[in-house]
Amino acid sequence: MHQNKTSDSPSILIIGTGFGGLGMAIQLKKAGFHNLTLLEKADRVGGTWRDNTYPGAACDVQSHFYSYSFEPKHDWSRKFGLQKEILGYMEHCVCKYGLSDHIRFNAEVQEATFDEARNQWAVTLANGEELKASVLITATGQLNQPAWPEIEGMERFAGKMFHSARWDHDYDLTNKRVAVIGTGASAIQFVPEIARQVKSLALFQRSAAWVLAKPDRPFRAWEQTLFKTVPGWDRLYRCLIYWKNESRALAFTKFKGLLELFAREAKKEARKHVTDPGKLKHIIPDYQIGCKRILISNDWYPAINQPHVNLVTAPIDRINEDGVVTRDGRHYPVDAIIFGTGFRASEFLSPMTVRGRSGVSLNQAWKDGASAFKGITVSGFPNLFILYGPNTNLAHNSIVYMLESQFRYVLSALNALKENPGSAMDVRKDRQERFSSEVQSSLTGSVWDAGCTSWYLDSNGKNTINWPGFTFMYRFATRSVNTADYRFYQNGKPGQPQTTD
Template sequence: MADSASGKTPSVVIIGTGFGGLCMAIQLKMAGINAFTMLEKASGIGGTWRDNTYPGAACDVQSHFYSFSFEPKHDWSRKFGLQPEILGYMQHCVDKYGLAEHIRFNKEVATAVFDESTNTWTVTTTDGDSHTADIVVTATGQLNQPAWPEIPGLESFTGKMFHSARWDHSYDLNGKKVAVVGTGASAIQFVPEIVPKVQSLSLFQRSAAWVLPKPDRPFYRWEQTLFRKIPAWDRFYRYLIYWKNESRALAFTRFNSLLEIFAWQAKRFARSEVRDPHKLRHLIPDYKIGCKRILISNDWYPAVDQPHVNLVTTGIEQVVEDGIVTSDGALHKADAIIAGTGFAASEFLSPMEITGRSGVSLNQAWANSTEAYKGITVSGFPNLFMLYGPNTNLAHNSIVYMLESQVRYVLSCIDTLQAQPGVAMDVKPDRLRDFSATIQQKLQHSVWESGCQSWYLDKNGKNTVNWPGFTFTYRKATQQVDPDDYEFLQPSQ
């Protein structure tokens, strides 16, 4: 990619082709900016929706709101989209907006280094290719690095072992003894799908999840026709979803007692679905609802209640060649172990090495705390913009809405840079400090600080993942860049 310091339009490298990367690319095109390259580590687009192909993979945000506002899909098959349909929608966006020519597949980014003499970034991939650009936009998501359980003896297991985010479809589970480690958002979807096939299933649960019924069903043909023929109805339906979801932010971030209504509903739901009293006792959590991600499913409880499913709540001591040994000395034999242990969500941009001003790496800048101004920019890393960065995840609404807000902010920054060719913008340290302090102060009142261990918290127990408020306040905060928040740097050469 050519250095465009002498021209008017800055050149851009986008890392990742999930929802964030596609949104950024489409909006660049719509703004008339075509000097961008998308680097994708895999052989296809889709991010988490490409990787998570486990049986039953689906979204827990309603289809009409888990899609771009500028590219509505009228013929969603269900109220909550399934993985193949969501991935198909993303591919449709690539085709419609002509993004294929910009994408370089099998290009995993190893390093990105800022050159102060030219105000450009050099992005190098693991195969040695390098791309120089004025701007780097990272769109790698928070759920792209599978987290393996730290259990002694994993390598000694002689059966089949895989992570739910790297599902091995070539392995036949029929009639097998299967062990599933973890009972989070992925397990709650794939366990009901595999229970009818397996001979036995040992389900290792560290802590129970709060589970609510999923208000899901297929759309009727007439509903799809209505969405297609009356765009205003499609918009209104999306609007209703937004406000229904958004109202829950109050319960998560301010008035935690409101969540007790959901706790009552969840307990009632569990009691109506689970007949085994031992299982029921262990399936209702002992922590405050909302402290960890609330899950939605209609078939989780009936699946776990099956007699050939053994719910194991004793701690795991080690993995041996033919199964898993718990701390009480019991051996749970298994032909296959499936890790449903989620992702390293707080390890942002790992394992890439990003080096900014004065040779400081992002890992060094984040040694004490992972933080970014508005979740997008970090002091010392000019013209580096993050999508789905620190403290921009949601527990109550659609991340696609947040991504669109972030993309608009990045476009506003690019507009600012276009007016001053060759200049780089670096967020002022005090602006970042003040913003981060405000975020952490607001999080103190949230249910996520009520004492449980969750993937929202980093190794120091700090919530570096979630946004502590309404999405409309975030949209307002990212509407347009304030140049006073930034230092503008001339190239040093």
């Protein structure tokens, strides 16, 4: 299955079965590439939508646009999809496009090494098995490694402790004293849900989040019928969502003054729902709106306002056997601690080791921060294509749209490889560097450059996460591969492909 000697089509390994991996596999099959295997570390598909099953888990991009353009779903229950429904949609896609035969579950990748003599990738699984393929596509996403904080005494805690991305559904929170550490995108969704059942909730906040009202509601039956029966209606609806979301890129990059309108809106929401003056003072951020991810929720502020919810802004000093101690010496006794501390988003492809030409590891290549040509290819790593790679995240629109742009680019690359059978394409270092410096200079002066610490920045303070502009510009930039951007290697030696523009 992994090596098809009779075909000129390259054998392809895809790592991950989230929106990136599944969508890529579907497009490959449609284009006639059937010699492919998807490797999934877990026992079912879904990526971040499989892992994040915490109460209230939902998307903050509208359902009709957080789905593949080639596979519309007409019966979304709400304007913004819930976790179970999104996961169900992905499983439906696996079924419809016959991907089951191509997926290997419980196949965690430990290492991937490029063999220059054979122009092949050798991929080692956690069980020691080795697979070979001409092309390696990573679709591991940016939100798959939970970030655990380093707090002294965590191992001493005698109660229940878990991360929101690994929710323990067997543990009943009813009438328990609970600590939640972190107030990011996940906490915004699960805190209002658990606040209804817990006895008391100590919410430890390092910095407040800007929270806007979520324009969410269930779809009415007649709306779903329209989507289903009127040709082009869902296309038009998608198009309207796209341009509405896309217009926000202006505020993030060029006209930061526009964000003040959002800030005013968020403050108004907070004042409407939070009547406790002490809480209100701490729940409105002191940094520029948009510098960190803007969150949307209708029940966050009402949840904060409840008397049994204690908003703690003093830094945490340590955790002991029965609770959390803050630096001001206060002790908060709790039965359970839930970490809503997000993901190690800037550690792309970790914990895998990826080695390219001359045995150079991706970590070495990225010691000054992750970068990739068009967010997809890295110099020194031939025939490696990264989906949702460096600087392809968005703060204003749907990642699925970015992924579909990447699918097209990868297919174009595979067609270029088909014309040079047995070769490997490696992006030129100067092209990658030029692209990366353009991205970084576009980010300068953007709202993410406003001086706050956020998960958009890596340990060096470099924004390796966000795309600095419009998504239609990204789609234009990735419409097809220009082979002049690449070197083609035959048996480890540079070949001469036909250059196209």
